[in-house]
Amino acid sequence: AATCHRMFFANWQNGIRPEDCPDNDGHNVDAxxxxTGLIPVVVAAFGSGRSDDQLLEDIHAATSVCRHSVALSRQYGPAYGRLLLSALNGKGLPSAALETAQGMGLHLYPGRPDPMTACYLE
Structure with missing residues (x-):
């Protein structure tokens, strides 16, 4: 279980209503x-013909079940969802990654080896 799950269930155990249990410790939840949980959400949306706006709503809902993370639900989740959709629609992964990074104001350097990344979003 991740930190968000431990915090969610601790809140629930303390009598908080489940819909109010998502939490954030300011460090480990924004990870x-x-x-990872967005993969089936995006694949299901891809197969159903849902609009991009509906997919963004689905991503927000999926990322908000057990954690309270604005960074994840409003920035990184939607970007990752668009990346996955691009790949599912046949765009090569390097091109989709470059397009996603540019859309976020990040710089990727094609041809360089994949760097090791931190587990934190910010």
Whole structure:
């Protein structure tokens, strides 16, 4: 279980309503593991013909179930969702990654080896 799960269930155990249990410790909750649960959300949306706006709503809902992370639900989740959709629509992963990074104001250097990354989003 991730930090967000431990915090969610601790809040629930303390009598907080489940819909109010998502939490954030200001460090471990804003982590890259929050993106992994988006893969089935995006694949399901891809197969259903949902609009981009509906997909963004789905991403926000999925990232907000157990964690309170604005960075994940409003910035990194949607960017990752668009990256996955681009790949599912046939765009090569390097091109999709470059396009996503540029859309976020980040710089990727094609041809360089993949760097090791931190697990924190910010």
């Amino acid at each position: 890259i593991d929050g993106l």
